[in-house]
Amino acid sequence: MRPQDIRYCPSCATPVVIREKIGQPRPVCPACNWIYFQDPKVAAAALIVENGKILLVRRVNEPHRGLWTLPAGFINGGEDPAQAAIRETREETGLTVRITALLDIYARREHARGADFVIFYQAEIESGTPHPADDADALDWFSLDALPLLAFDATRYIIEKFKSMRSIVISKEPRSGD
Ligand SMILES: [Zn+2]
Incomplete structure (x- = not known):
């Protein structure tokens, strides 16, 4: 999925926020710190x-x-x-x-x-x-x-x-x- 399509943390269902993480803006869960990395297909x-x-x-x-x-x-x-x-x-x-x-x-x-x-x-x-x-x-x-x-x-x-x-x-x- 594209980063802009990620809306909720898949672990705790909190709405994600966009934060600078590991070199670029990424969807991040403000509750449990899950980070979305867009892996290649x-x-x-x-x-x-x-x-x-x-x-x-x-x-x-x-x-x-x-x-x-x-x-x-x-x-x-x-x-x-x-x-x-x-x-x-x-x-x-x-x-x-x-x-x-x-x-x-x-x-x-x-x-x-x-x-x-x-x-x-x-x-x-x-x-x-x-x-x-x-x-x-x-x-x-x-x-x-x-x-x-x-x-x-x-x-x-x-x-x-x-x-x-x-x-x-x-x-x-x-x-x-x-
Ligand atoms: Zn979470």
């Missing part, structure tokens, strides 16, 4: 590529209903981000995956209901038959060169980064004749 996502194609899900909810993105969702308090990526992938695709790499962290909130940070993992399918569920009403494999309309800047960013990483790997292979 963090999401985790799984990038799964098989046979040169990427697994995307179609969003059933706003924002960007009907557009495509990676299996992803908010990390619960106390949850391991990698486990959150695995859980969200299972919820949205029915697939059990294992994490193979940390790809990047995208740090910009692009929507009021979005995340401040998205932690992107690469993952491989361990088991399961893909079927869309939860936040997704369709899923499909797409060639990296023929993507559908993507839902978020963060999705576009990580796919472009992944493509450039792959091209680096390819360019490292010895040329014939070397």
